[in-house]
Amino acid sequence: LTMLALVICVGLLVDNSVVVAENIHRLHKEGVPLREACVKGAAEIALAITMATLTTIIVFLPSSLVEGQGQFFLIRLATPVCVALAASLIVALVFIPLSVYLTMGHALVGERTRWGRSQTRLNQILTTLYEQVFGRINRVYGHVLSFFMQRRIDLIFLLLFVFGLTYLIAFKNIDFTEAQEEDRTGFRFDVEIDRGIGFNEVKEQFLEFEKVVAQAKSDYDLKGYLVVFQRREGYLECWLKEGRKDTREAKDYAAEIVKKFPKKVGFNIQYGRDESQFEDVKGDERYGFYLEGEDAEILDEVAKQLEPVILNVPGVLGIQKGNDDAPSEIALVVDRDRATASNVNPDYIAGVVGVALRGQSLPRYHDNGREVPVRVRYREEDRLGLADLNSFMIPTMDQTNFLSVASLTKAEALASPNGIFRRDKKVSRSISVELVPKQAEMARLYLDALKSSVDLPEGVRFDSEVVFWASDDVKNMQFAAGLSVLFIYLLMAFLFESLILPLSIILTIPLAVIGVAWIHYFAGMNVDFLGIVGMILLIGVVVNNGIVLIDYVNRLREQGNERGAAILRAADLRFRPIIMTALTTIIGMIPLAVSPPNDMGFSYKSFGLTLIGGMTTATVLTLLVVPVFYSFFDDARIRVSRTVGNVLGDRSKTADFQAQKMISES
Numbered sequence: 001l002t003m004l005a006l007v008i009c010v011g012l013l014v015d016n017s018v019v020v021a022e023n024i025h026r027l028h029k030e031g032v033p034l035r036e037a038c039v040k041g042a043a044e045i046a047l048a049i050t051m052a053t054l055t056t057i058i059v060f061l062p063s064s065l066v067e068g069q070g071q072f073f074l075i076r077l078a079t080p081v082c083v084a085l086a087a088s089l090i091v092a093l094v095f096i097p098l099s100v101y102l103t104m105g106h107a108l109v110g111e112r113t114r115w116g117r118s119q120t121r122l123n124q125i126l127t128t129l130y131e132q133v134f135g136r137i138n139r140v141y142g143h144v145l146s147f148f149m150q151r152r153i154d155l156i157f158l159l160l161f162v163f164g165l166t167y168l169i170a171f172k173n174i175d176f177t178e179a180q181e182e183d184r185t186g187f188r189f190d191v192e193i194d195r196g197i198g199f200n201e202v203k204e205q206f207l208e209f210e211k212v213v214a215q216a217k218s219d220y221d222l223k224g225y226l227v228v229f230q231r232r233e234g235y236l237e238c239w240l241k242e243g244r245k246d247t248r249e250a251k252d253y254a255a256e257i258v259k260k261f262p263k264k265v266g267f268n269i270q271y272g273r274d275e276s277q278f279e280d281v282k283g284d285e286r287y288g289f290y291l292e293g294e295d296a297e298i299l300d301e302v303a304k305q306l307e308p309v310i311l312n313v314p315g316v317l318g319i320q321k322g323n324d325d326a327p328s329e330i331a332l333v334v335d336r337d338r339a340t341a342s343n344v345n346p347d348y349i350a351g352v353v354g355v356a357l358r359g360q361s362l363p364r365y366h367d368n369g370r371e372v373p374v375r376v377r378y379r380e381e382d383r384l385g386l387a388d389l390n391s392f393m394i395p396t397m398d399q400t401n402f403l404s405v406a407s408l409t410k411a412e413a414l415a416s417p418n419g420i421f422r423r424d425k426k427v428s429r430s431i432s433v434e435l436v437p438k439q440a441e442m443a444r445l446y447l448d449a450l451k452s453s454v455d456l457p458e459g460v461r462f463d464s465e466v467v468f469w470a471s472d473d474v475k476n477m478q479f480a481a482g483l484s485v486l487f488i489y490l491l492m493a494f495l496f497e498s499l500i501l502p503l504s505i506i507l508t509i510p511l512a513v514i515g516v517a518w519i520h521y522f523a524g525m526n527v528d529f530l531g532i533v534g535m536i537l538l539i540g541v542v543v544n545n546g547i548v549l550i551d552y553v554n555r556l557r558e559q560g561n562e563r564g565a566a567i568l569r570a571a572d573l574r575f576r577p578i579i580m581t582a583l584t585t586i587i588g589m590i591p592l593a594v595s596p597p598n599d600m601g602f603s604y605k606s607f608g609l610t611l612i613g614g615m616t617t618a619t620v621l622t623l624l625v626v627p628v629f630y631s632f633f634d635d636a637r638i639r640v641s642r643t644v645g646n647v648l649g650d651r652s653k654t655a656d657f658q659a660q661k662m663i664s665e666s
Helices: 003-030 034-058 063-067 068-112 114-150 153-175 199-219 250-260 298-309 336-341 346-358 388-389 439-455 473-498 504-505 508-523 527-557 561-595 604-665
Strands: 186-195 224-229 233-239 267-271 286-293 318-320 326-336 360-367 372-378 393-397 402-404 410-416 421-423 425-437
Touching: 003 034, 003 068, 003 286, 003 527, 003 561, 034 473, 034 527, 034 561, 063 421, 063 473, 068 527, 114 360, 114 561, 114 604, 153 508, 153 604, 186 199, 186 250, 186 298, 199 224, 199 233, 199 250, 233 388, 250 318, 250 402, 286 298, 286 410, 286 439, 298 318, 298 425, 298 439, 318 393, 336 346, 336 504, 346 388, 388 410, 425 439, 473 504, 473 527, 504 508, 504 604, 508 527, 561 604
Parallel strands: none
Antiparallel strands: 186 233, 186 267, 224 233, 286 425, 318 425, 326 410, 360 372, 393 402, 421 425
């Protein structure tokens, strides 16, 4: 993650320097002496780039207030990114003006030399290329902005249309998932073993399983495999080679291999991977059953009865493990018929066993004003094992005879719940099903029919509400995003000395979501957890262009320019630095967007695509939306000021009138 942070910084570090250098260059072209241009150019833009840097840094502050995976990722990204951005700000304000002064001054002196003339020709070529591409775009942008400044309502309707189209097409076809299925570099088969099967038999069966996996390694050119087993459970894990010719997903390999395992009573083998209790089952290749009831043990029993039925459905690949296997515990099951025939109260048995295991508390002993707690227990050597416990004697109800615990109970190893999951004040149990990709649609129809036809015990029902994967983590990230937006708003309110004008820049945040949705839609990918982390980072990055633009608008208005003219001139002069900083960030994310997953199946594609898509739409739409909405909110500010002024003015006139009346009466 530290390396990921450094990759992010590659695109962000030069942004401040680009803005400062471009501002110095612009002033010098306007006729300002080079030395004065360096000083004035850095001073002009200092507050804006400082606020822009702080908005990026501040998005990491809420990471200390959330828990879960979000905190894990954000905290590890925070330190490298924040330190690098702070250093880039210092470099931009201190060293870049000096560097521009030295390089531009040297260029002017060296124009008479061959190298100087070559450099001049190269600069002319680059200038021509810029004018042919970005210069034309800038001029078109100026005309479009001027058009929408006169038709502001039309722009609002256009934005609503874009948001509606994005929701109906892009958002409807992408999901939030923990990881990209196509980037998984391995798959795993879990094996459940029935009780009563000896370890030697388990070992022999797993040797047969290993033969299948070894043959699959040769047939499918796998990178390797691992076989692990214990007395009651085991798993087989396989890894795919990088750069393989067969581009099928890991799930496709697993669907073929699982059919080749030998079937044997007592061994249940299926494709799966460890997942959380409530995970996202949205998507074409997932299906979820959600059971609700009052008793966790009953829900577990119902789930165990449903699993073999579900596995027999065509198109079902396996059932994901919702949590670790339930631990076993030793239970003394009372033989009630024998206890009744022997005239023994079962409560006596529970009492003796309880005292044997935990002891018995007695009233406190008082010694010279001190209270000493007293507990009576059997000696440790008398309660070491089950044999010692079975030797304890239980009296009959008439106190005429005694029987041993062993004669009245039977020791059994029972599975106990390792956790109780509650939602909406009810105990919940999930069954997450993996589907074969090519048969997913048919399998869903079968599973829907199965759900409606199953006769559940009284008090147990299927919950129709969809439970999203890692719902707590997603809620924590939403909370962090909300705090980030609030902190950024407060920073901008400080910069612009207004609580209304920053709202025009905050609107760039939902504009970025449009790009995130469409780029994932066209890439055919879902948004994974790193993509959500990228959205948090995007909140602090996309507002930077708006800050640089509106700060210059305010400067021009302070110099006496009319609002409309100031907006158009600021948009024209800030177009180049905005495009340059956006391109540096976008280009810096391209390696992440095209990089293959690592050996652990960890992919950065969604993260890179999130920043690329978000920055693209935010930059393009910011150049139009921010100036137009700035004028909207400026009008609102003026109206509020006038209303408040009129109210205060009326009160002042009323007070003066009453004062004059009192004076005349006196």
